[in-house]
Amino acid sequence: MLKKYMPDIICNSVLDIDLNLLKRKGIKYLVIDIDNTIVKWGRFEVEHEIIEWLKKVKMLGFEICLVSNNRKNRVKKIEEILGIPTVYNAKKPLKYGFLKAADILHKGMKNEKTAVIGDQFLTDVLGAKRLKLFAILVKPLDKNEFFVTKINRLVEKFILKYFQLS
């Protein structure tokens, strides 16, 4: 029963995602988490490799929207730094933020063309799978996390073990 919530791909980092595979799967839109997926939690510096990766992603023709459960101030600052549209207070795993991203990206959800990338099962992957989107789970960039995330990690560990993915 849990299987339908299984991530489609698991990677160490966004840098390891096979973008050509996504292309072959017909994916055009990437909904990407911010904290501990592309920026360390609580920090504003974006690593050079990540900036280069985002450029490459755009060059390959993907369209990106950053979707975060974090507050407006932080998310808008990241939007400014990266020049990529964002959704803040996304309430993942609820559908709200994903639908808002869909509106920004293509004025409506094109499920089969959208992949979600994030570092948390309980927000990013679960939310993606509830909408039947392609889900890519990456390892968190940093151990430093929001306290709620730390609690979620315990559940996540259990679930990934169930999937035999860890």
Ligand SMILES: [Mg+2]
């Ligand atoms: Mg995250």
